[in-house]
Amino acid sequence: MQRYIEQLIDDIHKATWNLKPPHSLWEESEADPDNELELEDMSFVEQYIEGEKQPIAQITGIGAEQLPPSEKLAIEQRALLAVELEKLLQYFHFVLDFPATLPGHLRYPFIRDFWSEEHVPLSFGENHIEFCDYEVEHCPFPGYCTTCKEVEAQMKYDEERDATGDFDFDFDVDSLLPDLEQLEDIWDARDKIENDDEPDDDPDPNDHSPS
Known part of the structure; x- marks a missing residue:
């Protein structure tokens, strides 16, 4: 299993190479993502008006079937995967709202379940996910x-x-x-x-x- 975990982490790192270009509405509107107000407004439009939901696997390039069940992993492996997967999600503008003190190995089951959901991908900003x-x-x-x-x-x-x-x-x-x-x-x-x-x-x- 450890060899598989190492290969999975390598795939997770490579998944960041597949970042898609911004939604066309950003170019059409000429909005500045560095402007806080424009970022907030356009992110809302992209997420709730213009955007279409996609499986998290499609957005990130990591399939849900690639993530092993928690019971098959050691505590250290769950914690390690949790860290890597959260980083990947943040790269695609998803922020999982966990309590700051929640250990990584307890986060992993929530992250794995999140992979079965569909969400609108964002070009900029943050999409906070609450549990x-x-x-x-x-x-x-x-x-x-x-x-x-x-x-x-x-x-x-x-x-x-x-x-x-x-x-x-x-x-x-x-x-x-x-x-x-x-x-x-x-x-x-x-x-x-x-x-x-x-x-x-x-x-x-x-x-x-x-x-």
């Missing part, structure tokens, strides 16, 4: 992930705040209202302008000044 549904009882990374508990605590806090009506605003509402004296000055000035502009209802018949 968590933010439900503590169904957390896929028990003991390594705190996100589920943090989300649950935030939701509980929001519900309690909504129930009590205790909203904590960081600004003074009164400060948003205009000053009353300023309003009175504005109204007086507006009335004066309107009165000055009103025509005289009883013009002097002896007034022969040109109009």
Whole structure:
């Protein structure tokens, strides 16, 4: 098996040679991938509007059948393959959102399952892949992930705040209202302008000044 692992890693390295040219929409739009806003907008268009899903095997050039089942690998082999496969996926703009402390050998089964999925390939940017549904009882990374508990605590806090009506605003509402004296000055000035502009209802018949 070790010889096979070495050959597989060599294939993974060679797979980076097959990077495809950017989607035509980048050239047509003349968007700059180094511009953060343009990158975000065009990546969204490419992924959700113009792009077509493809098997991960087709995108990367590594077939799902090439990845051995976890039970046939030693812990060290799983960890090694996890590192190499994550690097390959990042090369093709896929970022797997694992907890930072999750060991490589525990990542490998998730990565192998990911190879059976279909996704839209990106030319630039990052496509983050999440494995968590933010439900503590169904957390896929028990003991390594705190996100589920943090989300649950935030939701509980929001519900309690909504129930009590205790909203904590960081600004003074009164400060948003205009000053009353300023309003009175504005109204007086507006009335004066309107009165000055009103025509005289009883013009002097002896007034022969040109109009």
